[in-house]
Each structure stands twice: as C-alpha cells, then as structure tokens.
Amino acid sequence: MAADTRRESDVSRESDARHGSDAGGSARVAEPRTLGPIPVPSASRFRPLLGLFVPLALVVVWHALVTTGVFAAYQLPPPLRVAKTLYGMAASGELWGHVAITLQRVALGAGLGIVVGTVFGTLTGLSRTASDLLDPLLQSLKNIPSLAWVPLFLLWFGIGETAKVLLISVGAFFPVYLNLSTGIAAVDEELLEVAEVYDLGRVESLRRVVFPAALPDLLVGIRGGVGLAWMFVVAAELIAASQGIGFLLSDGRALARPDIIVGSILLFAFLGNCSDVAVKEVRNRVVGR
Secondary structure, eight states: HHHHHHHHHHHHHHHHHHHHHHHHHEEEEEEHOOOOOOOOOOOOGGGGGGHHHHHHHHHHHHHHHTTSSSSOTSOOOOOOOOOOOOHHHHHHTTHHHHHHHHHHHHHHHHHHHHHHHHHHHHHHHOHHHHHHHHHHHHHHHHOOOOHHHHHHHHHHTTTHHHHHHHHHHOOOOOOHHHHHHHHTSSHHHHHHHHHHHHOOOOHHHHIIIIIIHHHHHHHHHHHHHHHHHHHHHHTTTTOOOSSSHHHHHHHHHHTTTHHHHHHHHHHHHHHHHHHHHHHHHHHHHHHHH
C-alpha cells in the first residue's frame, strides 16, 4: 500500500515536471527575439579609399599655404579657383576636346610603343647575338630626354599627328623592351627542357612556355610604358599643337594663368593614374596579385 502511494506520488511529480517544462518552453517561445550585434563592414572594403587620404591632405595643405600668404595667388592659385576654371571649361565643352585628343594620342603612341617593344624584347631575350648587337644602342637611346627628340621629329615628320604619336611611342617602347627582354632571358632552364622533352617546335615553345613565364615582366613593362607615354605626351603636344592638355599647359603659361597651368597638371595626374589603375587591374586578373 505504501509502495503504491510512493509510485503515484512519483508519477504525479513527473507529470508536473513535464507540464512545467512545456509551460517554460511556451514562455520561451513567447519571449520577443532581440536583435543580434549589427555587422560591421569589413575594413577591406574601405582599403581602396586609403589612396584618397594623401591627395586630400595635400589639397588642405595647398589651401592653407595660399590663404596664409606663403604663396601669392599669382604663383599658386587656391584649389577652389582651379576647380572653377576646370568646371567652366568643361561646361563650355572646351575641356573635353583637349582631353579627347590627348587620350587618342596616348592610346595610339602607347599601343605602337608596346608592339615594337614586344618585338625587340622578344628578339634580344631569345638571342644572345641580337642582344649584343642591339642592346647597347637601345640603352643609349633610352637616356635621351623627351624634349631632345622634339627638334629631330619636327625635321623628320613635320608638325602633324605622326610626329606626336611617334614621340609618345618612344617613351612607351623602352620599359616594355627592357622588362620583356630581361624576363625572357631569365626563363627557368627546366621549363625549356620540358619543352624539348615534349618535342615542341620553336613557335609552340614560345607560345606555351616562354611567353607565359615572361608575362608578369611584360605586364610590368606595359605599366611603365603607359606611364612614360603620359610623360612624353607633354613634349609631343609642344610640337605646334593647337589641342590637347599639353597645349592647355603651354597656353596657360603664355597667358600667365596659373589656374590653367595647375589644372592641366592635375588632369595629367588624374588621367595617368586612371590608366595605371586599368593596367594594374589587367595584370592582377591575368597573373594574380
């Protein structure tokens, strides 16, 4: 009898516990859900913006130097005046014509320089004899300043677009030639032995082994060549040009307009950086970071 009483008591406690558990579960379900911590954006998303920090700081310093009288306005115009000048020229449509012709010249000149530099770089990289014959001359020509070519190109090609494009191509040629020649000459001998084992022909070895191995060097050379093309375009647009950012620069000097001079320099910096970022992105996609 006592055992039956204890058994009923245990069953009652178990039933109460189950009911309590169900009630507690219902209470937990009924409780309102609280929002978790707000996700913080990854710092890597803002990394590209770091490149803007130093230019913006320089603009602040530039403004401070002008407003405090360290530089007179006729020597260094304030940033706002330069911005207004560029905006006015853009609104009138004048600026876009100068930018378009300069971009066209740089594209044609850099493209020609890259093609010729690739040919000569391949030749001297593959052949020791060709390197001994051509490299001393090309290394000497590399040291000639861009402005030194201007009188010679005027004599040879006149004042038309041909002289300007060829002068720009001279600047783009040398980095491509030097980097590709060095890259091909430095291709691992083991890779060449693999090509011989598989009995690849000369052209096939170049396509499958040599050029892929030297591709990073070629892309570095192209990046440098495009940068030098922007440097040479200033000299090219001094050759009796009537359009282009280089012409704007020269015209600002003739008119004693420092706002146009500084604005032209900033345009060269901006467009040159855009082209450099584009080439760098191509390199990252082709060979990885």
